[in-house]
Amino acid sequence: MDLTSLQQQLQQPKLAPVEQWDPPFCGDLPLRIDSQGRWWYQDGEITRPGLIKLFASVLIRQGDDYFLQTPAEKVRIQVEDAPFIAVSSDWQAGPTGPELWLTTNLQDKVPVCADYPLLLQQHGGQQLPYLMLWRGLSARLHRNLYYQLLDQAQLQQDGAGSRAVLYSGGQPYLLASSDELPG
Structure with missing residues (x-):
C-alpha cells in the first residue's frame, strides 16, 4: 500500500x-x-x-x-432530498492522476471515484449533481460548490450539445449537460 x-x-x-x-x-x-x-x-x-x-x-x-x-x-x-450536502472540494495527487475530494456538511471527506461517483439526478424539475455514497446514500452538491466545479470542468461538445466534465483519478464525471449549463 x-x-x-x-x-x-x-x-x-x-x-x-x-x-x-x-x-x-x-x-x-x-x-x-x-x-x-x-x-x-x-x-x-x-x-x-x-x-x-x-x-x-x-x-x-x-x-x-x-x-x-x-x-x-x-x-x-x-x-426530503439527499441526506448530506457536499460543501467543499480539494484536489489531491492520486496514482492515476489528480483526484477530486468532496467534503460533506458532516465533515466526511470522500474521493470522486468508481466507488463514489458523481451522477446527475432529477430533482425539482432539474438535473442536479449528487455524490453517490455508501449504503445507498448520497450528497447533493451545494450550489456554491457546483459553480466552483463548473469553472474547473472541461467543456466538451457532442451530438447532443455541450457537457461539463470533471476528471478525477483519470475517470470522467458528468457535472452538467447543455440543458443545465448556466448561460
Whole structure:
C-alpha cells in the first residue's frame, strides 16, 4: 500500500456495519432531513453535530426509504432530498492522476471515484449533481460548490450539445449537460 492510499483510507469516515444487522422494524420516527441537510426531530432542529453524526453513522437507504438501523431496531425517517450536502472540494495527487475530494456538511471527506461517483439526478424539475455514497446514500452538491466545479470542468461538445466534465483519478464525471449549463 502506498502513502497516498493510506492517507485516503484515513480520511474516509468509519462506518458501522449496518448492512450486517437484521433488526425488527419498529415503525416511523418523527425525524427528518430537509433539503438543506438539516436534521429535525418533530419541529425542532437538531443542532448538536455529535448527535447528527451518531444518527448518520447508522443511516441506510433501502429502495426509496431511509432508516436508522442498529443491531436492536430499525426505524424509518424522512429525507426530503439527499441526506448530506457536499460543501467543499480539494484536489489531491492520486496514482492515476489528480483526484477530486468532496467534503460533506458532516465533515466526511470522500474521493470522486468508481466507488463514489458523481451522477446527475432529477430533482425539482432539474438535473442536479449528487455524490453517490455508501449504503445507498448520497450528497447533493451545494450550489456554491457546483459553480466552483463548473469553472474547473472541461467543456466538451457532442451530438447532443455541450457537457461539463470533471476528471478525477483519470475517470470522467458528468457535472452538467447543455440543458443545465448556466448561460
